[in-house]
Amino acid sequence: MNKDLITMDDLTNEEILSLLNDAERLLPVARGEKYLPLLQGKLLANMFFEPSTRTRMSFETAMKRLGGDVVNLGDVKSSSAVKGETLYDTMRMVDGYCDIAALRHPRQGAAQYAGDACSISIMNGGDGAGHHPTQTLLDLFTIQQEFGKLDGLKVALVGDLRYGRTVHSLSHALSRFNCELIFISPAQLSMPDEIVEDLTSHGANIMITEDLYGAIPEVDVIYMTRIQKERFPDEDEYAKVAGIYCLEASDLAGAKGEMIIMHPLPRVNEINPDIDSTRHARYFEQAFNGVVARMSLMCKLLGVTIPGGDV
Numbered sequence: 001m002n003k004d005l006i007t008m009d010d011l012t013n014e015e016i017l018s019l020l021n022d023a024e025r026l027l028p029v030a031r032g033e034k035y036l037p038l039l040q041g042k043l044l045a046n047m048f049f050e051p052s053t054r055t056r057m058s059f060e061t062a063m064k065r066l067g068g069d070v071v072n073l074g075d076v077k078s079s080s081a082v083k084g085e086t087l088y089d090t091m092r093m094v095d096g097y098c099d100i101a102a103l104r105h106p107r108q109g110a111a112q113y114a115g116d117a118c119s120i121s122i123m124n125g126g127d128g129a130g131h132h133p134t135q136t137l138l139d140l141f142t143i144q145q146e147f148g149k150l151d152g153l154k155v156a157l158v159g160d161l162r163y164g165r166t167v168h169s170l171s172h173a174l175s176r177f178n179c180e181l182i183f184i185s186p187a188q189l190s191m192p193d194e195i196v197e198d199l200t201s202h203g204a205n206i207m208i209t210e211d212l213y214g215a216i217p218e219v220d221v222i223y224m225t226r227i228q229k230e231r232f233p234d235e236d237e238y239a240k241v242a243g244i245y246c247l248e249a250s251d252l253a254g255a256k257g258e259m260i261i262m263h264p265l266p267r268v269n270e271i272n273p274d275i276d277s278t279r280h281a282r283y284f285e286q287a288f289n290g291v292v293a294r295m296s297l298m299c300k301l302l303g304v305t306i307p308g309g310d311v
């Protein structure tokens with residue numbers, strides 16, 4: 001396995017399946033039913049230069065449930081970044097302090113840069129509008145838990161496909177497992193051309209539309225995303241597309257019974273809370289799955305094997 005996880009290209013399909021398999025075995029540990037201090041003595045650096053709730057907390061939960069410990073960058077405004085310290089210098093220091101690091105940064109490419117600067121493993125927790133591969137691992141785990149497979153499903157990715165990094169990483173992974181993809185967004189927020197070209201050149205089956213409601217009866221998974229307000233160069237442009245897709249329970253009448261709705265969260269108004277109590281909602285389970293996905297990843301990157309049999 002590569003030293004770092006920067007994009008899904010760092011993992012082979014076999015490695016992905018092995019990580020998901022380990023993640024499943026760690027479910028009792030994530031639920032607090034078993035204590036398994038596999039990462040005792042290991043220290044994770046949580047380096048979040050952008051807001052985060054789930055990614056940061058689930059990395060921390062994963063490390064602590066496995067007996068390890070965590071140091072946090074804390075509020076960027078109270079870090080030396082405000083004094084003008086470069087990312088390179090900060091990461092070189094972290095390289096000496098900790099055994100592994102999760103990094104979230106507003107600049108696309110920052111995770112690769114940090115990975116090149118450090119000898120410890122860097123896990124990309126989101127680099128601008130680039131990639132978010134650890135989110136993809138938990139997304140794939142959620143889909144696999146639901147359908148018992150990843151292959152051959154029909155998945156709609158909805159909302160901000162331009163600036164949304166979760167869908168950049170996820171579309172790449174799903175197409176490698178032969179899923180049919182439907183990209184649903186307004187034209188201003190469509191999937192970047194280079195990503196569509198890359199996916200199609202690798203044989204991906206992609207449909208592009210603005211029509212969410214027409215796709216609902218056809219799909220196995222609807223993956224909603226937030227419009228990434230913070231990445232818009234212009235407030236007025238954001239105002240034009242804000243609230244463009246908002247799913248309500250009444251929209252789901254024609255959906256397949258087993259269809260699931262996912263969202264990396266936070267949701268703003270893309271999913272009406274009246275969906276929460278329907279059989280389709282999976283976003284809170286999905287968020288929980290972030291703990292096992294990140295446990296599994298950290299064990300693998302730190303070279304720690306999960307003992308055989310049920311843990």
Ligand code: NCD
Pocket residue numbers: 054055126132135165166225226264265266
């Ligand atoms: C996402 C992100 O930061 O890209 N959040 C997350 O990690 N669960 C999605 C978002 O912020 O909209």
